[in-house]
Amino acid sequence: KAGVTQTPRYLIKTRGQQVTLSCSPISGHRSVSWYQQTPGQGLQFLFEYFSETQRNKGNFPGRFSGRQFSNSRSEMNVSTLELGDSALYLCASSLEGVRETQYFGPGTRLLVL
Amino acid sequence: QKEVEQDPGPLSVPEGAIVSLNCTYSNSAFQYFMWYRQYSRKGPELLMYTYSSGNKEDGRFTAQVDKSSKYISLFIRDSQPSDSATYLCAMPAGGTSYGKLTFGQGTILTVHP
Numbered sequence: 001k002a003g004v005t006q007t008p009r010y011l012i013k014t015r016g017q018q019v020t021l022s023c024s025p026i027s028g029h030r031s032v033s034w035y036q037q038t039p040g041q042g043l044q045f046l047f048e049y050f051s052e053t054q055r056n057k058g059n060f061p062g063r064f065s066g067r068q069f070s071n072s073r074s075e076m077n078v079s080t081l082e083l084g085d086s087a088l089y090l091c092a093s094s095l096e097g098v099r100e101t102q103y104f105g106p107g108t109r110l111l112v113l
Numbered sequence: 114q115k116e117v118e119q120d121p122g123p124l125s126v127p128e129g130a131i132v133s134l135n136c137t138y139s140n141s142a143f144q145y146f147m148w149y150r151q152y153s154r155k156g157p158e159l160l161m162y163t164y165s166s167g168n169k170e171d172g173r174f175t176a177q178v179d180k181s182s183k184y185i186s187l188f189i190r191d192s193q194p195s196d197s198a199t200y201l202c203a204m205p206a207g208g209t210s211y212g213k214l215t216f217g218q219g220t221i222l223t224v225h226p
Contacts, residue, residue, distance in 0.1 A: 004156070031212045042219055043157070043201065048212035056206070056213040090156055097212030104149075104156030 002027065004093050004105035012111045018079040021108045023091030025072050031055075031097030032074040034066060037088040037107070046089075049074055050097055078110075086112045116140045119202055119217025128226050132189040136202035136217045139183065143204040143215075146178055148187045151199045151219070160200075161187070192224045 005024045013019050025032050033056075034046040045058040049068035066076040072093075078085055088109050092102040119136045126132055134148075145164050149157035161176040163169045169176045177186040189196055202217040 033212050033214070035214075035216075043203075043214075043216040045206075045213050045215065050212065058213070092156075094212065101159050101162070102212070102214065104158065106154070106156050 004091055004103050006089075006091050006105040006108050008108060009106065010109050010111075012113065013081050014113050015081055015083060017081050018077060019081060019110060020075055020077045021089055021091075021110075023074045023076075023093075023105060025074070025091075025093030026103055029093035029095055029103075030072050031094045031102075032068055032072060033092045033094075033097070033102065034074070034076050035090045035092065036060070037090055038086075043090070046076065048097060055097070081112045083112050086110060114139065115218075116143075116215050117202060117204060117217045120220055121218045123221040123223060125223045125225065126192055128192060128194060128224055130192050130224070132192050132196070132222060132224075134187040134189075134200050134202075134220050134222070136185050137183055138185070138204060140204075140215075141183075142206070145205050146176070146185050147203040147205075147214070148174075148176060149201040149203055149216075151201060153198075157201055194224050194226055197223045 033048040048056040068074045088107040090107045092104045094100045094102045147162040148160045151157040173190045175188040199219045201219045203214040206213040
């Protein structure tokens with residue numbers, strides 16, 4: 001079974017631009033969560049989607065948004081990029097997000113210049 | 114104060130040593146506890162999860178939970194160079210919502226031959 005895939009793996013953007021990251025969960029998994037990982041703040045939860053609906057949301061500004069499609073694939077968007085948005089963005093999937101293992105993808109490394 | 118505190122290290126030990134990694138948490142709603150391992154440039158992978166207070170063993174790894182003290186530990190016996198990674202403790206919000214995990218800062222471990 002293929003694991004969680006994320007595209008692109010690396011991205012360089014400039015301040016003020018927007019970016020869209022993509023995540024394909026493990027086949028059959030309906031819950032997709034997104035996390036931001038930085039050296040200073042560690043791994044922080046962004047949001048979780050289940051059956052195309054946002055089920056949980058972390059404490060990030062509205063510039064961070066996401067969506068999930070009917071095939072469970074998910075995208076996250078960051079608008080008006082700031083230098084502090086430079087991070088590793090991780091996607092994780094699980095069957096339904098309740099008492100189950102979350103499987104993480106390799107992440108997308110975003111650098112904002 | 115963060116909900117989950119973890120000493121970031123770094124921790125350097127010789128091969129064969131017993132490693133002790135620890136986290137403390139403040140939110141009494143946390144009922145399930147997980148340990149993830151993250152190799153450089155990879156996503157986190159689940160090592161162990163536990164619910165009840167006490168010990169859970171899996172090969173060279175032992176997870177220990179003390180809910181009365183809000184303290185969890187991961188022990189690695191006979192440590193190997195391949196154990197060199199960042200170790201993250203994680204707890205699902207609301208007890209069962211695995212889609213939203215709160216992570217510790219992560220401890221960087223190096224096992225040298």
